[in-house]
Amino acid sequence: MAIATATTGDGWSSRSAFILAAIGAAVGLGNLWRFPTLAGESGGGAFVIFYIGCVVLLGLPLLLAEIFIGRAGQTDAVGSIRRVARESRVSPAWTIFGWIGALAAFLIVSFYSVVAGWVLYYAGVFAGDFVGALAAGDPFRGALAGESQEQIATRLTDLFASPGLLLAMHAAFMGGTLYIVARGVSGGIEKAATFLMPAFFVLLISITIYGAFVGDIGEAAAFLFTPDWSALKPEVMNSALGQALFSLSLGVAGIITYGSYIRQGTRLGSTALAIAFADTAVALIAGLMIFPIVFAVGLDPAAGPTLVFQTLPFAFEAMPAGALVGMLFFILVLVAAITSSISLLEVPTAWAIGELGWTRHKAALVFGIGAFLIGVACLLGYNVWADVRPLGWWSLFADTDILDTVDGFTGKIMLPLGALLTSIFIGWRADRRLLETTTGLSRPVFALWRFLLAWLCPLAVAIILVTGLFPAII
Numbered sequence: 312m313a314i315a316t317a318t319t320g321d322g323w324s325s326r327s328a329f330i331l332a333a334i335g336a337a338v339g340l341g342n343l344w345r346f347p348t349l350a351g352e353s354g355g356g357a358f359v360i361f362y363i364g365c366v367v368l369l370g371l372p373l374l375l376a377e378i379f380i381g382r383a384g385q386t387d388a389v390g391s392i393r394r395v396a397r398e399s400r401v402s403p404a405w406t407i408f409g410w411i412g413a414l415a416a417f418l419i420v421s422f423y424s425v426v427a428g429w430v431l432y433y434a435g436v437f438a439g440d441f442v443g444a445l446a447a448g449d450p451f452r453g454a455l456a457g458e459s460q461e462q463i464a465t466r467l468t469d470l471f472a473s474p475g476l477l478l479a480m481h482a483a484f485m486g487g488t489l490y491i492v493a494r495g496v497s498g499g500i501e502k503a504a505t506f507l508m509p510a511f512f513v514l515l516i517s518i519t520i521y522g523a524f525v526g527d528i529g530e531a532a533a534f535l536f537t538p539d540w541s542a543l544k545p546e547v548m549n550s551a552l553g554q555a556l557f558s559l560s561l562g563v564a565g566i567i568t569y570g571s572y573i574r575q576g577t578r579l580g581s582t583a584l585a586i587a588f589a590d591t592a593v594a595l596i597a598g599l600m601i602f603p604i605v606f607a608v609g610l611d612p613a614a615g616p617t618l619v620f621q622t623l624p625f626a627f628e629a630m631p632a633g634a635l636v637g638m639l640f641f642i643l644v645l646v647a648a649i650t651s652s653i654s655l656l657e658v659p660t661a662w663a664i665g666e667l668g669w670t671r672h673k674a675a676l677v678f679g680i681g682a683f684l685i686g687v688a689c690l691l692g693y694n695v696w697a698d699v700r701p702l703g704w705w706s707l708f709a710d711t712d713i714l715d716t717v718d719g720f721t722g723k724i725m726l727p728l729g730a731l732l733t734s735i736f737i738g739w740r741a742d743r744r745l746l747e748t749t750t751g752l753s754r755p756v757f758a759l760w761r762f763l764l765a766w767l768c769p770l771a772v773a774i775i776l777v778t779g780l781f782p783a784i785i
C-alpha cells in the first residue's frame with residue numbers, strides 16, 4: 312500500500328520503487344551523452360578517476376542529504392526544507408535553496424526536452440532505416456546504407472536548421488513527460504520507471520556486449536581507465552565536479568521531491584549508495600558501450616557533443632547489424648531521458664501542489680507548457696534566433712546561444728548554489744537528533760557523512776561556483 316504524504320496523498324509503493332525511480336532520474340542524457348563526451352574530450356582515464364572520487368566524496372553525501380530532507384519533510388522541496396528548518400529551530404530563509412532548485416529544475420527540463428527531441432528524431436530515423444533493412448530482407452546490414460559520412464553529418468545540421476522538426480520532436484517528448492507526471496507518483500512516475508528501467512538495463516547490457524564483439528573493448532577500457540594525470544587541468548576537474556552533481560540530479564531539489572514520497576523506516580544510507588552506484592556504473596558502462604564502437608571504425612573519441620549524433624551514426628553504418636543496434640541505441644537514450652525529465656517536471660509540479668494547493672493536473676499542465684515554451688525559444692536559437700544572446704551583456708555568456716545560456720546558467724550557477732546551500736544546511740544547521748533518527752546511520756558513518764557535508768562539500772562546490780563564474784582565474 313502506498314504511504315500517504317502530507318500534500319499529495321500519493322507515494323512510492325515500496326523501497327525498490329523509489330530506488331528504481333531515483334535511478335531513472337539520475338540516469339539520463341548526462342550518463343549517455345555528457346559523460347562519454349566529457350571523458351572523450353578530457354583524455355579519458357584521469358577524468359574518469361577524478362569523477363569517481365567526486366561521486367564518492369561529494370555526490371554520495373549530498374544525495375543522502377537530499378533524500379533526508381524529503382523523507383523528513385514529507386512534502387514538496389520548499390515545504391520539506393521549511394519543516395526541517397522548523398524542527399531544527401533555524402531560520403525559514405533556508406527554503407531559498409528549495410526555490411532555487413524548483414526554478415532550476417523547471418529551466419533544465421525545458422532544454423533537456425529539446426535535446427531529448429534530437430534523440431527522438433534519431434530513434435525515428437534509425438527505426439525507419441531498420442524497417443527498410445527488414446523489407447530488403449537484410450535485417451543485419453549496417454545503418455543508413457550507402458550514405459556518405461557527409462550525408463550522415465548533414466542530418467544533424469539539417470535537423471538544427473528546421474524549426475518545425477525540432478518543435479515537433481520537442482512537443483512529443485514534453486507531451487510524454489507531462490502525461491506521466493500528470494498521472495501521479497504511484498500511477499505515473501513509478502509505473503513508468505518500473506517498466507522502463509529494466510528495459511533500459513537489458514538494452515544497455517546487450518549493446519555493450521555487441522560492442523565488445525564487433526569493436527575493441529580493450530582499447531576502450533584502456534582509454535577510460537588509464538590515467539594521464541597531466542590531462543587533469545583545473546577546468547577538467549571543474550567539469551568533473553559539475554558533471555557528478557548533474558548526473559546524480561543534485562542541487563535542483565529533484566531528489567528532495569522524490570525522497571518525500573518514501574515510506575517511513577526505509578534505510579536511507581544503503582538507498583543512497585544503491586542510487587549513486589547505479590548511476591556511476593551506467594556512466595562507465597556507457598563509455599564501454601560507445602568507445603569500442605567508435606574505435607572499431609577508427610573515429611575520434613573527442614568529437615564533443617556530436618559524439619552521439621554524428622560519430623556514432625558513422626560507426627553504425629560500418630558495423631554489422633548497425634541498423635538494428637543504432638535503433639536500439641537511440642531507444643535506450645530516449646528511455647533514460649524520459650525517466651529523468653519526469654523527475655525534473657515533478658519538482659515544480661510538487662511545489663505548486665504543496666505550496667499553492669493546485670491539483671496535480673493543473674500544476675503539471677502549467678509547468679509542462681511553461682517549460683515547453685522556454686524550450687521553443689531554445690530550439691529557435693539553432694535557426695531563426697541564431698544571433699540571439701539572452702545574457703550577451705555578461706561576459707560569461709557573451710557568445711552563448713539560447714539553449715546553452717539556459718544550460719550554462721542552471722548548470723554553472725543555480726545547481727552548484729543549490730548544492731552549496733544544501734551541504735551547509737545539513738552539515739551545520741540541521742538538528743542532529745532529527746538527522747540521526749531519520750537516516751538511521753551507524754555512528755562512524757554518520758560522523759563521516761556530516762564531516763564531508765560540513766567541510767569538503769561546501770569547499771569543493773564553492774570552487775565550482777567561483778571558477779564557473781570567473782573562468783579566468785583557472
Ligand code: PFF
Nearest residue numbers: 337339340341557558560565
Ligand atoms: N541526472 C540527469 C542526467 O544525468 O541526465 C539530469 C537531471 C535529472 C538533473 C533530474 C537533475 C534532475 F533533477
